[in-house]
Amino acid sequence: MTRILYLEDSYLKEIDATITSVKDDKYVTLDQTIFYPKGGGQPHDTGSMTRGVQRYNVIYVGKFSGEISHEVDKPGLQVGDKVHCVLDWNRRYKLMRTHTASHLFASLLCNGTGALVTGNQLEEDKVRFDFSLEKFDRDTVQCYIDEANKLFRRDISVKTYELPREEALKIPGIIKMAEAYPPNVPNLRIVEIDGIDMQADGGTHVRDLKEIGRIELLKIENKGKQNRRVYFKLAEP
Numbered sequence: 480m481t482r483i484l485y486l487e488d489s490y491l492k493e494i495d496a497t498i499t500s501v502k503d504d505k506y507v508t509l510d511q512t513i514f515y516p517k518g519g520g521q522p523h524d525t526g527s528m529t530r531g532v533q534r535y536n537v538i539y540v541g542k543f544s545g546e547i548s549h550e551v552d553k554p555g556l557q558v559g560d561k562v563h564c565v566l567d568w569n570r571r572y573k574l575m576r577t578h579t580a581s582h583l584f585a586s587l588l589c590n591g592t593g594a595l596v597t598g599n600q601l602e603e604d605k606v607r608f609d610f611s612l613e614k615f616d617r618d619t620v621q622c623y624i625d626e627a628n629k630l631f632r633r634d635i636s637v638k639t640y641e642l643p644r645e646e647a648l649k650i651p652g653i654i655k656m657a658e659a660y661p662p663n664v665p666n667l668r669i670v671e672i673d674g675i676d677m678q679a680d681g682g683t684h685v686r687d688l689k690e691i692g693r694i695e696l697l698k699i700e701n702k703g704k705q706n707r708r709v710y711f712k713l714a715e716p
């Protein structure tokens with residue numbers, strides 16, 4: 480099994496690793512990885528693997544049969560090769576800031592309105608959230624965006640740790656999305672925004688809310704009687 484380093488330290492930008500399998504000359508598994516695979520509403524990482532002077536771009540990362548598979552852009556890598564892996568850190572760091580921002584925003588909005596999250600997808604340049612809620616307007620959403628931005632100016636730490644499944648599932652709101660029920664594993668990974676929000680989550684996050692900066696509301700849409708869609712993005716400094 481691959482050791483999943485981004486769960487232990489989401490700030491690791493490069494590592495050395497050994498190739499443990501190669502399929503169709505382009506799908507590679509490693510003994511350890513910093514590449515996040517697409518899933519849980521977070522896009523996959525990109526970057527490169529270098530062997531000697533040869534560089535292979537990592538163009539897609541997915542989880543297949545429980546293993547993290549890295550798709551490279553050209554053939555040649557072999558089992559046993561030592562490679563130096565480097566993340567496209569700009570992309571990843573943006574996704575970390577966006578992911579933590581989306582937890583905070585969802586927490587404020589759900590606690591304030593009683594809404595339930597029905598969908599959530601991070602993209603490189605924006606976040607899409609679906610909520611089930613009857614009454615909803617742009618001003619209300621803007622209030623929660625403003626409230627989030629106030630919290631992003633404070634030093635509030637974000638921690639990740641594991642809790643036994645039974646214990647974790649007793650925490651109110653630990654699972655914001657009904658469909659995203661966590662896999663049947665003995666321990667759940669918890670992402671806690673200190674004193675504000677706890678969620679079962681396998682994604683990558685910043686260590687402190689201050690790293691997020693600010694978010695901006697892009698648009699809201701009605702999707703049927705109950706379903707509301709919100710788009711927001713990180714504001715450029």
Ligand SMILES: [Zn+2]
Pocket residue numbers: 578582678680681682
């Ligand atoms: Zn999340």
